[in-house]
Amino acid sequence: xxxxxxxxxxxxxxxxxxxxxxxxxxxxxxxxxxxxxxxxxxxxxxxxxxxxxxxxxxxxxxxxxxxxxxxxxxxxxxxxxxxxxxxxxxxxxxxxxxxxxxxxxxxxxxxxxxxxxxxxxxxxxxxxxxxxxxxxxxxxxxxxxxxxxxxxxxxxxxxxxxxxxxxxxxxxxxxxxxxxxxxxxxxxxxxxxxxxxxxxxxxxxxxxxxxxxxxxxxxxxxxxxxxxxxxxxxxxxxxxxxxxxxxxxxxxxxxxxxxxxxxxxxxxxxxxxxxxxxxxxxxxxxxxxxxxxxxxxxxxxxxxxxxxxxxxxxxxxxxxxxxxxxxxxxxxxxxxxxxxxxxx
Amino acid sequence: xxxxxxxxxxxxxxxxxxxxxxxxxxxxxxxxxxxxxxxxxxxxxxxxxxxxxxxxxxxxxxxxxxxxxxxxxxxxxxxxxxxxxxxxxxxxxxxxxxxxxxxxxxxxxxxxxxxxxxxxxxxxxxxxxxxxxxxxxxxxxxxxxxxxxxxxxxxxxxxxxxxxxxxxxxxxxxxxxxxxxxxxxxxxxxxxxxxxxxxxxxxxxxxxxxxxxxxxxxxxxxxxxxxxxxxxxxxxxxxxxxxxxxxxxxxxxxxxxxxxxxxxxxxxxxxxxxxxxxxxxxxxxxxxxxxxxxxxxxxxxxxxxxxxxxxxxxxxxxxxxxxxxxxxxxxxxxxxxxxxxxxxxxxxxxxxxxxxxxxxxxxxxxxxxxxxxxxxxxxxxxxxxxxxxxxxxxxxxxxxxxxxxxxxxxxxxxxxxxxxxxxxxxxxxxxxxxxxxxxxxxxxxxxxxxxxxxxxxxxxxxxxxxxxxxxxxxxxxxxxxxxxxxxxxxxxxxxxxxxxxxxxxxxxxxxxxxxxxxxxxxxxxxxxxxxxxxxxxxxxxxxxxxxx
Numbered sequence: 001x002x003x004x005x006x007x008x009x010x011x012x013x014x015x016x017x018x019x020x021x022x023x024x025x026x027x028x029x030x031x032x033x034x035x036x037x038x039x040x041x042x043x044x045x046x047x048x049x050x051x052x053x054x055x056x057x058x059x060x061x062x063x064x065x066x067x068x069x070x071x072x073x074x075x076x077x078x079x080x081x082x083x084x085x086x087x088x089x090x091x092x093x094x095x096x097x098x099x100x101x102x103x104x105x106x107x108x109x110x111x112x113x114x115x116x117x118x119x120x121x122x123x124x125x126x127x128x129x130x131x132x133x134x135x136x137x138x139x140x141x142x143x144x145x146x147x148x149x150x151x152x153x154x155x156x157x158x159x160x161x162x163x164x165x166x167x168x169x170x171x172x173x174x175x176x177x178x179x180x181x182x183x184x185x186x187x188x189x190x191x192x193x194x195x196x197x198x199x200x201x202x203x204x205x206x207x208x209x210x211x212x213x214x215x216x217x218x219x220x221x222x223x224x225x226x227x228x229x230x231x232x233x234x235x236x237x238x239x240x241x242x243x244x245x246x247x248x249x250x251x252x253x254x255x256x257x258x259x260x261x262x263x264x265x266x267x268x269x270x271x272x273x274x275x276x277x278x279x280x281x282x283x284x285x286x287x288x289x290x291x292x293x294x295x296x297x298x299x300x301x302x303x304x305x306x307x308x309x310x311x312x313x314x315x316x317x318x319x320x321x322x323x324x325x326x327x328x329x330x331x332x333x334x335x336x337x338x339x340x341x342x343x344x
Numbered sequence: 345x346x347x348x349x350x351x352x353x354x355x356x357x358x359x360x361x362x363x364x365x366x367x368x369x370x371x372x373x374x375x376x377x378x379x380x381x382x383x384x385x386x387x388x389x390x391x392x393x394x395x396x397x398x399x400x401x402x403x404x405x406x407x408x409x410x411x412x413x414x415x416x417x418x419x420x421x422x423x424x425x426x427x428x429x430x431x432x433x434x435x436x437x438x439x440x441x442x443x444x445x446x447x448x449x450x451x452x453x454x455x456x457x458x459x460x461x462x463x464x465x466x467x468x469x470x471x472x473x474x475x476x477x478x479x480x481x482x483x484x485x486x487x488x489x490x491x492x493x494x495x496x497x498x499x500x501x502x503x504x505x506x507x508x509x510x511x512x513x514x515x516x517x518x519x520x521x522x523x524x525x526x527x528x529x530x531x532x533x534x535x536x537x538x539x540x541x542x543x544x545x546x547x548x549x550x551x552x553x554x555x556x557x558x559x560x561x562x563x564x565x566x567x568x569x570x571x572x573x574x575x576x577x578x579x580x581x582x583x584x585x586x587x588x589x590x591x592x593x594x595x596x597x598x599x600x601x602x603x604x605x606x607x608x609x610x611x612x613x614x615x616x617x618x619x620x621x622x623x624x625x626x627x628x629x630x631x632x633x634x635x636x637x638x639x640x641x642x643x644x645x646x647x648x649x650x651x652x653x654x655x656x657x658x659x660x661x662x663x664x665x666x667x668x669x670x671x672x673x674x675x676x677x678x679x680x681x682x683x684x685x686x687x688x689x690x691x692x693x694x695x696x697x698x699x700x701x702x703x704x705x706x707x708x709x710x711x712x713x714x715x716x717x718x719x720x721x722x723x724x725x726x727x728x729x730x731x732x733x734x735x736x737x738x739x740x741x742x743x744x745x746x747x748x749x750x751x752x753x754x755x756x757x758x759x760x761x762x763x764x765x766x767x768x769x770x771x772x773x774x775x776x777x778x779x780x781x782x783x784x785x786x787x788x789x790x791x792x793x794x795x796x797x798x799x800x801x802x803x804x805x806x807x808x809x810x811x812x813x814x815x816x817x818x819x820x821x822x823x824x825x826x827x828x829x830x831x832x833x834x835x836x837x838x839x840x841x842x843x844x845x846x847x848x849x850x851x852x853x854x855x856x857x858x859x860x861x862x863x864x865x866x867x868x869x870x871x872x873x874x875x876x877x878x879x880x881x882x883x884x885x886x887x888x889x890x891x892x
Contacts, residue, residue: 010792010812022724026795029722033715040686040711044704047689048696053626057850058693060627062881070634070683077679081672084722089665091724096661145498146591148656148731152797155728159657161592162497163585166658179806183731183799185491186498188418191802 002027015178015199016154017171018095023155025087032080095156098169102137103130109160110143111186112193113233120209125227126195128180131205135171148184151197159184172199189233189243222307225300229292237311244289245282251309256283267305274301362764362861377462380862382469383448384762389473390444393435394748396480400428402824405786405817411807421803422489423504427480429492430509434516435476437747438605441612442558443472443523445754446551448762450527452855453545455536455873457865460529468522475515482509491801493602496583496594500575507577510569517562520608524558527551538873542636545853545877546622546629549636550615553643557604557611561647565601568594595657599650607646609743610710611639613750614681617703620753621685623851624700625692628878630684638677638684645674652721656730664723671721678714682707692880697849698772702753705780709745713738716791734794737787745783752779752830759834760844764861767837775833778826785819853877 005027006014014023105128106117116128130136140149142162149168150157153176158168180195200208226232234243245255250265258281263269272279274296277289296304363380373381407414407421416424451459459465482488482505490499490506499506531552535544544552572594574580581587583594622629629635651659651667659667685707694700716738720726729735760766789812798809805813847856855862857871875882 010796029719037711051692053693053695060880065631073683088722088724181799185801191804
């Protein structure tokens with residue numbers, strides 16, 4: 001029954017322990033709404049037909065107010081609303097009551113990405129990996145403006161504010177991958193600030209936990225560094241222009257600059273673009289990239305250059321959970337707000 | 345005193361000239377202190393705002409025909425939804441009914457010849473125009489992409505034309521306060537002999553309630569927006585956590601105004617419906633007192649519900665519960681009105697003309713909008729719905745389904761009063777069908793999009809949301825078609841329509857006891873208010889027989 005209503009109402013899959021109660025209340029509220037409007041609509045229609053004009057301008061009787069009927073309707077409506085409120089408030093308090101055994105994950109939101117830090121020191125961008133059946137607590141803050149962490153399948157949402165930590169918890173009850181949206185408008189790429197919650201069963205989760213210490217190639221290390229530093233929030237690797245130019249087939253190619261010069265994207269140019277981005281702006285892109293001087297160490301810088309070199313054959317499919325982009329460039333001359341904390 | 349039936353109101357004199365023909369120069373219109381002419385000026389100005397806001401909305405819907413870029417870039421989209429919200433809320437919805445219909449009718453409904461401060465009224469109009477120009481000039485000064493809510497700290501950092509926009513809204517708010525003060529003083533001091541408080545027509549009561557909210561709430565908006573402007577221009581940092589400020593403080597201040605602002609938009613609409621239903625049912629309201637007291641109830645309790653916009657913004661559970669309960673209380677006043685309107689129909693003599701069709705449209709859409717409003721004030725459900733298209737659909741049901749539908753009812757109902765012409769009933773009904781169907785087509789899919797989890801203010805969206813988005817866009821075209829048709833037949837009626845009788849609807853409300861259009865001083869001779877505005881049980885030979 002509930003499943004049928006979920007289909008009718010276009011609800012997303014029910015993947016957390018909250019979903020059942022919230023959906024049941026949802027159905028109850030919608031059904032009573034339709035009943036209420038239906039009954040009032042039927043009464044109105046009846047009156048309109050029964051008391052249609054027969055003689056224009058005829059006088060009509062003054063009907064005495066039935067205080068009993070008015071009060072019954074008011075008390076009845078109020079009682080219905082209070083019932084919604086009682087159930088809704090209990091569920092809301094439940095969402096606020098974090099279980100003691102919840103797995104903590106630290107979340108930093110920034111324009112336009114989600115960064116997840118796990119207790120074992122691991123960091124991932126845009127993909128939150130959690131085990132099936134265990135409560136997870138997210139401890140969240142924002143580096144710039146207000147964002148809102150929204151997982152429709154879990155029926156949870158929480159605004160993420162700069163300058164303060166807020167928490168949110170949920171317990172996944174179904175393995176799978178579920179989209180994360182930013183629900184609070186946060187600037188030009190608000191609708192690209194997407195992520196995923198990956199719910200793994202026990203075995204896969206254990207494998208994922210052990211995965212941490214693989215040895216990696218320099219390009220792979222570079223890719224990880226690029227993900228970690230959110231380079232890929234603005235630069236795509238599949239050939240599409242985004243906030244910045246794509247990295248696909250960039251290495252060694254000629255680049256037209258905003259001041260009319262043309263340079264070759266060699267390692268020196270790429271390094272300079274990381275450390276002093278304003279020095280050579282590519283034509284058609286806004287000068288919004290912050291400097292990574294001091295935040296990218298030498299090894300990472302080299303690895304990122306190596307990674308870009310590995311994309312010469314591109315375009316390739318994004319292996320990180322890059323927002324599914326059909327990107328457009330903001331009109332030239334429109335300065336973006338420098339993302340205050342784009343460099344972690 | 346003689347009985348009502350023997351002393352019919354005598355003011356239905358045909359005047360030689362009326363307010364519109366008495367002087368014909370452009371200057372006599374632009375510098376008029378006649379409340380009726382100011383009402384017409386406001387009507388033209390707010391209707392332009394509606395057309396502009398509607399155009400923005402159509403463009404937004406076209407962009408959503410496909411995921412990814414369809415006709416514009418992300419930045420353009422973000423600017424357009426901001427402009428759509430600002431134009432519709434501040435330049436159309438808040439001023440439209442009070443300043444156009446309120447200005448025209450309020451003095452006539454209480455038997456006055458003017459508002460209390462006619463020159464202030466003219467000043468208020470020109471401040472509105474200056475404010476609107478200032479807001480819209482932002483389009484050329486770098487545009488603005490913050491959303492109509494100006495949430496800090498994005499609004500204080502966004503490198504866009506925040507300051508001119510905010511200054512423009514501040515000016516429009518100022519003009520709103522002037523109109524509000526004017527209406528309050530007019531109702532208190534200028535009622536004609538015989539128009540006691542409990543005989544004041546319901547539309548005027550609604551204007552009175554609206555004015556109270558405008559005067560009390562708008563200064564808070566002005567204050568918050570000034571702080572945003574100072575934050576943006578001078579880096580005050582009051583809402584910026586990096587400088588020790590608090591962004592949630594901004595939300596409290598903003599919604600302390602903006603939730604009551606919802607009632608500024610809906611109370612006038614309720615006032616219109618409270619006039620249209622008794623007139624076309626030819627029947628006294630089931631309970632005049634219930635409508636009056638619920639109007640005042642909404643005006644005051646509406647100030648205590650702002651927190652329900654912030655359930656997921658990090659407020660305490662106790663606060664959330666309290667704001668939830670208070671939101672249900674305010675909904676009860678609306679429920680009382682709905683019951684009263686419906687029972688007014690009982691034992692009436694109902695003529696289903698276009699204004700009544702729109703009033704029924706209002707009733708139906710407002711009930712859905714109101715009930716879904718209580719639903720989003722139900723905290724656990726709000727967690728899922730907040731900032732999704734469900735909320736967008738809900739408030740469009742109130743603002744478009746409620747206020748705009750009532751605005752259309754008012755437009756048709758008072759069209760003969762203002763212009764002295766009649767429009768075609770057949771085209772009126774067709775226009776209603778298009779507007780109503782187009783509205784449902786536009787916003788019902790948005791409820792489902794919200795359920796599915798599509799956040800609002802999204803330039804791009806996952807492909808699985810496309811079908812519902814396309815349906816919504818098609819609906820918006822139907823809605824636009826209905827509105828264009830209405831505009832066309834009303835302009836045609838204005839120029840070539842049949843001459844209207846002074847009281848074509850056989851209404852007993854006070855504004856129908858003078859000529860249509862009214863003479864410059866509203867009445868040729870002192871009107872008689874012996875017979876109540878909704879007294880349909882007594883005979884009224886002068887009009888009812890003369891008309892039929």
